[in-house]
Amino acid sequence: MANQYWLMKTxxxxxxxxxxxxxxxxxxxxxxxxxxxxxNLLRDEIKKGDRVLFxxxxxxxxxxxxxxxVSKEGYPDSFAFDSSHKYFDVKSKREKPTWYMxxxxxDKKFREPVTLTELRAQKSLKEMVLLQKGSRxxxxxxxxxxxxxxxxxxxxxxx
DNA sequence: GCCAACGTTGGC
DNA sequence: GCCAACGTTGGC
Numbered sequence: 001m002a003n004q005y006w007l008m009k010t011x012x013x014x015x016x017x018x019x020x021x022x023x024x025x026x027x028x029x030x031x032x033x034x035x036x037x038x039x040n041l042l043r044d045e046i047k048k049g050d051r052v053l054f055x056x057x058x059x060x061x062x063x064x065x066x067x068x069x070v071s072k073e074g075y076p077d078s079f080a081f082d083s084s085h086k087y088f089d090v091k092s093k094r095e096k097p098t099w100y101m102x103x104x105x106x107d108k109k110f111r112e113p114v115t116l117t118e119l120r121a122q123k124s125l126k127e128m129v130l131l132q133k134g135s136r137x138x139x140x141x142x143x144x145x146x147x148x149x150x151x152x153x154x155x156x157x158x159x
Numbered sequence: 160g161c162c163a164a165c166g167t168t169g170g171c
Numbered sequence: 172g173c174c175a176a177c178g179t180t181g182g183c
Contacts, residue, residue, distance in 0.1 A: 011181090035166075058181050116182080134164040136180050 005142040006046060007053040007064070007130055008104070017054050017065045017109050026106040027071055030139075031079045032087045034099060038139040043074040043100040046139075052104055053142060053150060055130070056113070063113035064150055072103035112157040114150055124149055 008030065010016070020028050033042060052068040076097035079087035092098035119125050129140040 009181090037166095062182070136165060138180085 001047070004045070004047065004050045005053070005144055005147040006041070006050060006070075007055050007128075007140050007142050008068075009055045009057040009138040011058045012056045013059065016056065017106070020054070020066075020068070020104075020106045021109055023106075027103055029101055029103055031077050031099075031101040033077070033101065033138060034087070034089070035138060038137055039098075039100055041139050041141070042102055045141075046070055046073055046102055048073045051107075051147060053147065054104075054106075057138075061113065062116040064110070064119070064154070065113045066109040067107040067151070068104040069107055070102050071105040074100045074102055077101040110154040110157075112154065114153045114157070118153060119150070122149065122153070 015028070020026060030042070033039060048070050050070040052070060053064045054066045054068050055064050056062060076094070077087070077092070077099035079085050079101075080089040080092040080097065080099045081094055082088055083090075087099075089098060116130075119128065120131060125131060125146055128142065128146050129135055129137060
């Protein structure tokens with residue numbers, strides 16, 4: 001099956017694209033997702049090789065800040081098993097994990113972020129999950145056309 | 160810091 | 172199973 005496209009949110013104060021860029025292999029685990037709808041995507045839908053829009057939320061300038069690729073698909077979120085960790089969840093058991101994570105690898109940090117305001121200004125992006133009222137999903141599907149459009153917007157900004 | 164929207168919890 | 176109360180997300 002062809003690659004699919006996703007958007008993953010992170011608060012840059014918690015984990016930013018620069019943090020990812022500074023990782024040894026530019027790769028990180030995407031743990032801590034504690035929402036069932038997003039969990040289902042991580043566990044069942046997101047495949048190795050899928051492309052990811054890396055999004056900064058809850059910050060001064062919410063924006064898509066770069067691109068990543070899924071390097072390891074859904075496996076149990078082991079942080080949920082660690083009682084000393086903030087992502088610990090007593091309900092999640094090793095033999096029957098509640099939560100899942102993936103690994104992603106940075107492809108590219110945009111030289112200029114594509115801001116939420118700019119996304120909203122695009123007619124062709126009107127149906128993006130991100131832009132729907134009340135949409136809070138931290139892992140969400142993106143259409144190929146939407147992904148391509150955002151990449152193009154990022155390229156236009158620096159040309 | 161405010162607050163709307165959403166998800167989860169728990170009493171009944 | 173309903174729904175009020177509470178907690179969280181996240182733009183502004």
